[in-house]
Amino acid sequence: MDKMRFIVIPLFVLWLMGGCVSIGQPSCNNYAGTWELVANVDDSNCSGVGQRFKQVFVVNQNQCQLTIDGGIQGDIKGQGITWSLPSGQANGGTITYSSALAEIDNQVINGAYHWQWSDANYRCSGTTSVAGRILSDQEAAKAELGEFAMQIKHPMLSPSENSQAHTFSITAKGAKQVYLAGEMSDWRPNVFAMQPDENGLWSITLYLAPGAWQYKFIVDGTWIADQNNSHSVPDSHGGVNSVLLIGEEDxxxxxxSAVAHGNIIEADLASKHLAQTSAYALYLPPNYHTSKQDYPLLVLLHGYGNNYKQWIIDGKIQHLMDNMIANKSIEPFIVLMPSAGTSYYKGQHESFIMQELLPHVAEQYQVKAGPGYSAISGISMGGAGAFYLAHKYPKQFGLSLPLSGYFDMEMYPSFSWQNFTLDAELTLFCGEDDSISYPSNRRLVEQLNQQGVEFSYLTAEGGHTWRYWNGISEQVLKQVSSFFAQ
Structure with a gap:
């Protein structure tokens, strides 16, 4: 999956200062000279992480009109500068600008403008603020013209309420660049640059909120687990992510040990569609084997490249179910966790799950029949699968809860918005800091609104991480239980 990265072309910041109308005013303040600005780009709605640039450039003035090399111009009125800009192409889409105001007071410059970026499938917006000054002649003579990227200090680099300091370190003698990446950066590779000492020990200190944090080091482009940390989980790529626990876990x-425990059943089922066996797991609630009742069924789908164990190892679904059944916040139900590799739950894996695995489970276990007693959920690729399968099999699923679904519906050859229907109840969940899935969730929400589909869309702080999914799991399971109780 390609993560969307939105980069505002820094040259556009120069346009902000491009003059404004001075009708009926015979003279204007002199703002010609060398300008030095710092531009702060808020592109969070476009799944960006923010950008900062310093820019130094020459501004010419003719009466009340300012010009900058490249044909940018405008007019002045008092200390205020208004402007308008034509649309342009950036990052495969079109960027347009709203009018804005800049002011110059005693050679100090302040301003801001709003922009919108869009392509055929997605639209987002942001704000760029600028602050700077007009340099003195002496400063201008020494200034280097151009634009320069500036480091934005991440909030986790400074103490905050309830955070704890932790220093990450790795010995990498001879390395040119080392980064820390993980749930603290939403797995973006270039957020936290580590610093070396004279012995080749690279380190960085972050201030982290309580809970578990998965992470890795990136040494000259190679992702490496922390060899000094024995706590790890599979990373979906044949390796492991290191896990750091800050404070107490939820x-x-x-x-x-004080509550009754259900059972995790791991099994293989021979599949004609896959021409091989496929592993899956079931969570059976406490007292299942002595009970004569039938239970509703939740199908939980894993993410890209993982398998049924992801919801057991990372999602800790067995502990959640045990504890929530014990505290009576949910009623007991069965949880089915299939394996589907990188299939997006289509093709042969779709046929296996729908035509072989679900009938097998219904026959072998005490499962209530009917869509009113069947729900489907999943993370990332599994979120897309939960949406797709609920749409395609309305007689099977009555509730669909995609979690940070990565929605590229072109991956599903049989899917068409033209004939789209959805009988199941639908709630979409996504973290607001999710650099992978947030844009595709926004696109899906717009399309569902256009189709007149009833659904709920719930966002909260968090990224494409198990910290976010673990944080919403209680809410998700309560919604599943409430649906079954209707």
Whole structure:
């Protein structure tokens, strides 16, 4: 999956200062000279991480009109400068600008403008603020013209309420660049640059909120787990992510010897569609084997390149179910976790799950029949699968809860918005800091609104991480239980 990266072309910041109308005013203040600006780009709505640039350039003035090399111009009125800009192409889409105001007071410059970026499938917007000054002649003579990227200090580099300091370190003698990447950066590779000492020990200190944090080091482009940390989980690529626990873990995610426990059943099922066996797991609630009742079924789908174990190892679904059944916040139900590799739950894997695995589970276990007792959810690729399968099999699923779904519906050859229907109840969940799935969730929301589909869309702080998914799991399971109780 390609992460969307939105980069505002820094040259456009120069346009902000491009003069404004001075009708009926015989003279204007002199703002000609060398300008030095710092531009702060807020592109968070476009899944960006923010950008900062310093720019130094020459501004010419003719009466009340300012000009900059490249044909940018405008007019002045008092200390205020208004402007308008034509649309342009950036990052494969079109960027347009709203009018804005800049002011110059005693050679100090302040301003801001709003922009919108769009392509055929997606639209987002942001703000760029600028602050700077007109340099003195002496400063201008020494200034280097151009634009220069500036480091933005991440909030986790400074203490905050309830955070704890932790220093990450790795010995990498001879390395040219080392980064820390993980749930603290939403797995973006270039957010936290580490610094070396004279012995080749690279380190960085972050201030982290309580809970578990998965992470890796990136040494000259190679992703490496922390060899000094024995706590790890599979990373979906044949390796592992290191795990750091700050403070206490959520009690719902921990095994509690004081409550009754369900059973995790791991099994293989021979598949004609796959021409091989496929592994899956079931969570059976406490007292299942002595109960004569039938139970509703939740199908939980894993993410790209993983398998059924992801919801057991990372999602800790067995502890959540045990603890929530014990505290009576949910009623018991069965959880089915299939494996689907990188299939997006289409093709042969779709046929296996829908035509072989679900009938097998219904036959072998005490499962209530009917869409009113069947729900489907999943993360990332599994979120897309939960949406797609609920649409395609309305007689199977009555509730669909995609979690940070990565929605590229062109991956599904049989899918068409022209004939789209959805009988199942639908709630979309996505973290506001999710650099992978947030843009595709916004696109899906717009399309669903155009189709007149009833649904809910819930966002909260968080990225494309198990910190976010673990944080919303209690809410998700409660919604599943409430649906079954209707």
């Amino acid at each position: 009690l719902l995610l921990k095994a509690d």
